[in-house]
Amino acid sequence: FEKNALGRPLNNVEILITAGPTREKIDPVRYFTNHSSGKMGYAIAEMAEKLGANVTLITGPTSLTPPEFVTTIQIESAQEMYDRVIELYPKSDVVIKSAAVADYRPINTYEQKLKKQNDDLHIKMERTTDILKELGKLKTHQLLVGFAAETNNVEEYAKKKLATKNLDLIVANNVTYEGAGFGTDTNIVTIYDRNQVSLELPLLTKQEVAKHLLEKVHVLLKGAR
Ligand code: CTP
Numbered sequence: 001f002e003k004n005a006l007g008r009p010l011n012n013v014e015i016l017i018t019a020g021p022t023r024e025k026i027d028p029v030r031y032f033t034n035h036s037s038g039k040m041g042y043a044i045a046e047m048a049e050k051l052g053a054n055v056t057l058i059t060g061p062t063s064l065t066p067p068e069f070v071t072t073i074q075i076e077s078a079q080e081m082y083d084r085v086i087e088l089y090p091k092s093d094v095v096i097k098s099a100a101v102a103d104y105r106p107i108n109t110y111e112q113k114l115k116k117q118n119d120d121l122h123i124k125m126e127r128t129t130d131i132l133k134e135l136g137k138l139k140t141h142q143l144l145v146g147f148a149a150e151t152n153n154v155e156e157y158a159k160k161k162l163a164t165k166n167l168d169l170i171v172a173n174n175v176t177y178e179g180a181g182f183g184t185d186t187n188i189v190t191i192y193d194r195n196q197v198s199l200e201l202p203l204l205t206k207q208e209v210a211k212h213l214l215e216k217v218h219v220l221l222k223g224a225r
């Protein structure tokens with residue numbers, strides 16, 4: 001980092017970060033979700049704040065304590081996350097979408113607890129909105145950062161997402177690697193930009209990954225100003 005006078009390189013930068021899983025309701029006592037712990041997103045929020053940014057964290061349910069001096073908004077469903085993100089998008093300089101957003105939600109939700117009946121149960125699902133893809137379409141001045149958690153063909157899938165979602169950076173990881181999966185305190189990622197430049201990082205704490213990512217963001221912001 002090339003620090004400014006205050007030693008806070010991201011001073012005055014508005015950063016919106018999403019973290020954690022979403023919950024898609026079935027009935028009052030059940031939902032669909034995933035294994036996201038929120039640790040990566042919270043680490044980015046905390047680090048961005050330390051580096052001087054004005055940070056808003058939009059988070060699904062996690063067991064983590066919201067970072068100090070970060071505006072934290074709790075949501076549950078993909079639709080709620082979408083609504084809050086869209087609302088804050090115009091005034092954001094950077095959006096980092098580390099949340100593991102559900103791709104599908106039940107078409108029908110039940111107001112009363114679903115009683116067991118037959119031997120099998122079919123729950124029909126529909127697609128949620130791809131929040132990041134929408135942001136890519138609506139992009140004016142924002143720098144967009146996506147995540148790609150994959151189990152195979154990591155580079156290919158990550159680069160495809162970078163292009164189709166109109167992102168500036170994508171953070172790819174293979175969740176099957178030891179120390180890189182959901183819920184761990186460490187991660188092994190490669191960061192791709194639009195110029196085919198990649199930064200392949202070793203096993204690091206999520207705090208260290210956050211720092212490398214924000215440094216890359218800082219460099220791109222400087223180029224744009
Ligand atoms: N994402 C999003 N809204 C969704 C689904 C995904 O904003 N409804 C974002 C995630 O937050 C992440 C990026 O898109 O930053 C990639 O998510 P990922 O699940 O890896 O990719 P998908 O595009 O959903 O494709 P697939 O799950 O089929 O690999």
Ligand code: CA
Binds near residue numbers: 101102103
């Ligand atoms: Ca997905």
